[in-house]
Each structure stands twice: as structure tokens, then as C-alpha cells.
Amino acid sequence: MTEQQPKPRIAVVFGGRSSEHVISCVTAGSVLAMIDRSRYDVVPVGITTDGRWVLAEGDPELLRISAGDALPEVDGSGDVVSLHAVAGGAELVVSAAGAPPSVLGSVDVVFPLLHGPWGEDGTVQGLLEMAGVRYVGSGVLASAIGMDKAATKVVLNAAGLRTVPSVVVTAHDWRKDEAGCRERIAALGHPLFVKPARAGSSMGISKVHDDSELAGAIAAAQLHDPKVLIEAFAAGAREIECGVLGSLDGGVEVSLPAEIHVGGDHEFYDFDAKYLPEQSTTIDLPADLPDEVVAEIRRLAADTFRAIGCEGLARVDFFWMPSGELVINEINTMPGFTPTSMYPQMWAATGIDYQQLVERLIQLALARDTGLR
Template sequence: MNATTGPSPTRRTRVAVVFGGRSSEHAISCVTAGSVLSALDRSTYDVIPIGIAPDGRWVLEADDPERLRIGGPDQLPAVDADRPGVTLARTEAGAGLTVSEPSAPPRALGEVDVVLPLLHGPWGEDGTIQGMLEMADVRYVGAGVLASAVSMDKAYMKIVLAAAGLPVMQSITVTAREWAADQTGAVERAEQLGYPLFVKPARGGSSIGIGKAHDAAGLTAAIEEALRHDPKVLVEVSAEGGREVECGVLETLDGGVETSVPAEIRITGEHEFYDFAAKYLPEEHTELDVPAVIPDEVAQRLRDLAAQAFRAVGCEGLARVDFFLMPDGSLVVNELNTMPGFTPLSMFPRMWAASGLEYGALVDRLLQLALRRDTGLR
């Protein structure tokens, strides 16, 4: 197969589901993959699960969705790095997979028609694997190199969105180099935004490494924690009183864009914000309204802004756009996710189900979009 001919009509479309990865969101990527593997129609697709271990090794994973579920706070799934290694290589016949084991000669798995990269965070959602697939001339689901990279880096995402006229929260960036050279100056610069402040790894996700600071001591601790996950940190004004509302965006098969009904996340218990436990551990931490209970006019305005953000960044396939609905009724874009989670608790599939597109049909739609799109400049 090549990017201009597509899969052979005499066989099922071969899908490589790639998950795991080197980022701190490795476990969440595995959970997402388990849900997608369960949903793929095996009468239509020949599915090959490929895991990327935390050290970067690619392996031929077991097609076992149950193994990829969260069992509890200390029972997060991971790619089995001891399984046979796998490589994706471009040949005259097309892009194919080869499996290598110490006790056997390499064996070919055949051509790959499309890759479903279910990777969250750096080294996957940030344009890196997208660039590799472009080089190999393999179709893939989701945004291309630039849109993936811009959306992953929250600081640059804000610059692009603001340039397109979209509202964003005020923020500054702090790098590890700056922090090492002048902590006092970095804190003073951040304090000009006014407390409380949120501190985030600039290229992180799943709320890993995020902290909320109410004073200088808390700010220092939050920056140091965020720097453990990323040498570039975003310090942002807290959207006090803001409601967290999200919207899904999908391309249509004819090249248009459509949006889902919005949904709202409300945090309960001791959680001050939508942290990792509230997102992925037992659901009593959160209350989810799908669709969000907001005025129709606000919902439509939010959906319009979501589509604008999708286009401003140059997204393809899918995205989830997160907003703050402020007490005065204004909307602010929080962030844009080019590969949102597909876990059982994830908002993206829930919003589309509430909009009339069920999980299996959603996954199929994404694959069909990818198969219709050529690699290369577009």
C-alpha cells in the first residue's frame, strides 16, 4: 500500500493501533488503547496492536483489551516490554511491519494501511510520530506534524489562538534554565499575574504535574513539581469561578467540520481542580453533565469557538477543545487536545454519543477520514 492507492480491495484494512509511549501519560494511553481495541470491528479491520515501552522500544503487543484497564491507583497498565520487537519500515512494496525475536529470524507481518496513534503527551501526540509516519508514507489518524506540535505546547497554542482572535487566559512561561539562574525573578514575574495561579508542564497532559498556588511558597513548590515533568512550565491565571466545559470537533467525510454537544465537568470532594485522580480513578470524584446545562446561546457560541480553534491550529480528524465559562458569561479557551482520551471516563466519546455518534462508529469515522487523506503536504 502507498498513500495514493490505499488498501487492496481483496483484504481487510490493516490497522496498526499504537499505544503506550515514553511520556508520563503512558498508562492512560494504554487504557485508551484497550477501549479502542474492544470497539474495532474485526470483520472490517485487521488489527495489529503495537506497544511502545517507556524506554522507547516498539513491541508486538497482545490483543487483550482487559489487560489494559486501570485496576486502581497502584494498578496502572503498561506495555509489556518483554514481548517481541517490531519495526515499521518503508520498502518498494509499501510500509510494512517486521517482528524480531532473539530465537527466530525476522518475520514480516505485512503492509500497514493506516496507523491509529493513541499516544498522549510528548513523543507521540506532539508531532514526533506523525513526522515519522509522513516520512514512511503511511496514513494515520489525527492532526499532522505542525498542528500536533503547536497543540501539545500550551504556550505556543495560546500564541496561535490569540493571533486568531480567540480568548485565552493570561500566562507566562518559566524554563528550567531560567529557574536555575533566577528563581526569585521568575516568581516575581509570575506574581504580576495575581494569585491564585495554576502551574502546568507546558507539554503535559492528564493533569500530571499540575498544581495550584495561592502564595509564593506554593508557587515555588508547584513550579519545581512541574519542572520534574517538563523543562518548560506554564504559569497561568486561575479562572476563578469558571465552569469547565468541553466540546468535541470532528472532520466530516466531505471535508467540513462539525461539533458535539458541550459537556461540563464538576469536581467534588477534596479535589480543588480536575486532577489525575478526578479524571481516571473512581467516578465519585466528578460529576459530568453530558450535555452541559447551559443556555442554548452559550452552547452555540462555544461550539463556534471550538470549530474556530480547530481551524486556527490546523487540526485534522479530531480534537477536544476545553473552555472556561466565566461568571460573566464569557468563554475562554483553556486548551486543545489533538488526541483526547478514549477511556471509559473520557469526555470526547461521551459527547459524541450524546450527539448521536456511538463509540464504535466514532472510531470507524476516524479511520475512514485517515484513509481518505494522503500523506505529504496538503
């Protein structure tokens, strides 16, 4: 009798130390509900807000945002889990209170559904590289560049891709030379946007209408990151998003673009407008754009993906200016997979549904080599 081959083991890692902990949990709930358990052995691993790795229950119903309910989080009650490098890969080791450590088994792929610093920024990717384990998504450098909006602009501008004019203000700059910072920022005009340089999900972003609001906006951004990005307002621009997906032959595919319309009391696409139910945000999918503009958006999205050095997946956000010019707003190397997230919606409209998308990403990770590529 032929011995049955074990199913590949997928460790779904979520939560994390960043301010996007909740969104990571929601993303994980959606992905856990869609992984084909007949094909894969799935191990949910949660990272608490203080950085502990624990075995998580992984019930998708406990990882949702619902009106009036508490936000999901990794509570840390599970057994502590660690990733140990072994010959030919890595294995999960579980440490339960009052018991010796036990080996849970080898890991074939890690699906790091982490958003923000200490997860999406190359830190966890570096740990996985050191352990010699395959994982979904971009490598260390691309993850780090994509997380840092200021660094992203430097790389994209060097590649001839246009971004929104901006000024970077560090905590040291603001503390030692506030007047000089204000002078540089004034050249951007008003209104403008103040953002943490290394955060996502619209955390810590403020729209500043005049100088009186600047200090408060910088303080709000610094709650998430001491490095702050101040951007000029893209007046009259339409907000367009586009998904990029790697292919097994080493190329990329690009989704149909979508357009976001933020309504109600929201001045911009903030956290509530993105994630909370019963908001007034509407989406045109596919975006109502001329064919030549759609073609240019898809070309620029692929160019952006390659310029950063991404792997697996990314979402590229654009401003379509009244002049007709396309300006890159940002790139997200681990876009959200929540039920309302744009990335899976755009791929569904392009012909790849949620479950197929998750399967494609796992297969891409299984197929690529570990180490330098």
C-alpha cells in the same frame, strides 16, 4: 473464483515514553475492544517506557484501570517490531530473538493512541509521514502546537481567540533569574496554576495559593517538562468541554458541550478526578447552558480546531467566565478514549456512539493523502 480482497490493516500504537503511558494503554484497550474485526485486520503495537516498539497482546481486559489493581503498561515481552518504508506505503517487520526478521505485512493506517511527548506532539506523526503511511489525527505541526500549551496560546491569540493570561518559565529562566520570574508571575495574582507546558492528563499540575508554594509547584511540573506554564486562576468560571470531528467532505462537526463539576477533596480536575473509579466528579451532558452560549462554544471550538490546523479529531476546553465571556483553556489533539473520557461521551450524546466514532476516524485516515496537504 474471485480472489477476496484483504482487509485493511490497522496498527494500533499505544504506551509510549511519556508520563501518560498508563492512560495511553487504557485508551488503547477501549479502542481495541471497539474496532470491527470483521472489517479490519488489527495489529496492537506497544511502545515501552524506554521507547522499544513491540508486538502487544492487545487484550482490552489487560488494559484497564481498576481499584486496587496494578496500572496497565507495555511490559516489553513481545517481539520487537519496526515500521519500514516501502514503495507505496509501509510494512511491519518483526524481529524475534534467535530468528531472522520477518515481514508481518503492509500497514494501511496507524491509530497512534499516544498521549504526551514522544507520541502526541508530532514526533510519531513525523515518523509516519516519513514512512508514507496514513494515520489517525492531526499532522506534525498541529500536533506539536497542540501539545505545547504556551505555543497554543500564541497561535490562538494571533487568531483572535482569547486564552487565560499566563507566564512561561523555562529551566534556564528559573535557575538564572528566579527573582525576575517571580516578579512576572506575581502580576497574575493568586491563586494560580502551575503546569508542565507539554504534558496532559493533569500530570504535574499544582494549584498555588501563595508565594511559599511556588518553588515546589515548579519543581513538580519540571519532573514532566523543563518548560513550565503558570496561568492565572479563572475565578468563578464553569469548565466546559466540546468535541470536534472531521468529516469526509473536509469540514468539521462539533459535539454537544459537557460541563465538569469537580467535588470532594479535589481543588481542580486532577488525574484521580479524571480517571480513578468512585471519584466525586460529575458531568452534565449536555451542559445546562443557554442556547446562544452552546452555539458560541461550538463555533469557537471549530475556529480553534482550524486555527491550530487540526485533522481528524480534537477536544477543546473552555472557561465560561462570570462575565459571560468564553475563554479557551486548551486543545487536545488526541483526547482520551477511556471509558470515562469526555470525548467519546460527548459524541455519544450527539448521536455518534463509540464504535461509530472509531470507524469514522479510521475512514478519515484512509481517505486522506499522505505527504503535504
